[in-house]
Each structure stands twice: as structure tokens, then as C-alpha cells.
Amino acid sequence: MPPTTRAAARARIDAAAAALTHDLLARICSFLPPGDAILTVPRLNKALAAAAAVRVAELRSVAAAMQAEARRAFGGVRDHMTFSVPLWALQEAWPQLTRQ
Numbered sequence: 485m486p487p488t489t490r491a492a493a494r495a496r497i498d499a500a501a502a503a504l505t506h507d508l509l510a511r512i513c514s515f516l517p518p519g520d521a522i523l524t525v526p527r528l529n530k531a532l533a534a535a536a537a538v539r540v541a542e543l544r545s546v547a548a549a550m551q552a553e554a555r556r557a558f559g560g561v562r563d564h565m566t567f568s569v570p571l572w573a574l575q576e577a578w579p580q581l582t583r584q
Contacts, residue, residue, distance in 0.1 A: 506531055518543050 504512075509532060513525050522540050526533035 510535070 506529075509528055513521055513528070513532070513536075516524060521536065522543060525536040526540075
């Protein structure tokens with residue numbers, strides 16, 4: 485039967501989380517993409533957050549290096565940003581875009 489109170493639900497969630505060992509949680513998180521791992525692992529528990537801190541710092545430094553490389557490749561243009569095309573403009577241009 486489903487729990488009838490928040491306390492009972494919280495107790496069941498805590499019991500389920502306690503059933504997983506740190507090694508198993510680390511193994512599961514190793515399959516996550518880097519962005520998801522950065523956001524998920526620190527929320528699981530403090531031990532995993534401490535273990536993942538090195539990897540998070542490494543990924544952030546790689547991202548910063550990629551951004552710096554992109555700035556050098558585009559001549560340092562900072563005003564360039566991506567944007568999505570409004571739906572009405574896409575609908576208007578669709579016949580020309582699909583013409584073969």
C-alpha cells in the first residue's frame with residue numbers, strides 16, 4: 485500500500501537509498517554524461533560529492549579551455565550569441581527552405 489503521510493514516504497525513500505552502497509552509487513553515476521553527473525552526484529551524499537569534486541573541477545577547466553579556444557577561433561568576438569528562429573519566420577520561409 486502507498487504511504488499515507490509524508491513522514492512514511494520519506495522513511496521509505498531513505499530506506500531505499502540506504503540499501504545502495506557507495507560503490508554501487510559511484511558505479512551508477514559513472515555512466516551518467518558529464519553534465520548530469522555534475523548536477524546529480526553532489527546531491528546523493530557528501531562522500532560522493534567530495535569524491536566527485538576533482539572530476540567536476542577537471543570538467544569545468546576543460547569547458548573554460550574550450551570557450552577560450554572558441555573565442556580565439558572567432559577573433560575574440562564576444563557579442564556573438566546563438567538564438568532560435570521565431571516560429572512565424574520559419575513558417576514563412578519554409579517553402580523556400582524545402583524547395584529542391
